Amino acid sequence: MSFYLKRFFVNKSTSLVSGKKLKCPFCEKLYGYETNLRAHIRQRHQGIRVPCPFCSRTFTRNNTVRRHIAREHKAELNLKAFEQSNHSMLDSVPQ
Ligand SMILES: [Zn+2]
Ligand SMILES: [Zn+2]
Numbered sequence: 001m002s003f004y005l006k007r008f009f010v011n012k013s014t015s016l017v018s019g020k021k022l023k024c025p026f027c028e029k030l031y032g033y034e035t036n037l038r039a040h041i042r043q044r045h046q047g048i049r050v051p052c053p054f055c056s057r058t059f060t061r062n063n064t065v066r067r068h069i070a071r072e073h074k075a076e077l078n079l080k081a082f083e084q085s086n087h088s089m090l091d092s093v094p095q
Helices: 002-018 034-045 062-072 074-092
Strands: none
Touching: 062 074
């Protein structure tokens, strides 16, 4: 009795693992349930993407962009701030 029950559960779980999985159309992630896949797509591939002003990368959060800029574009950030302050100084100079 318990043998059959065990076998049933084993079969069920293996068919869940090797059976039809839903593949994300944007990346290689596999999901067993459509709701999980939808949540993943919303979080990873849709949502509001914040673009980095220095490169083509996009991020899901403002904090992530700031952290990315601080880490990867420190030089550019300083240069940009310098250029901007220079421009505003030039603009304010009367002709
Ligand atoms: Zn994906
Ligand atoms: Zn960047």
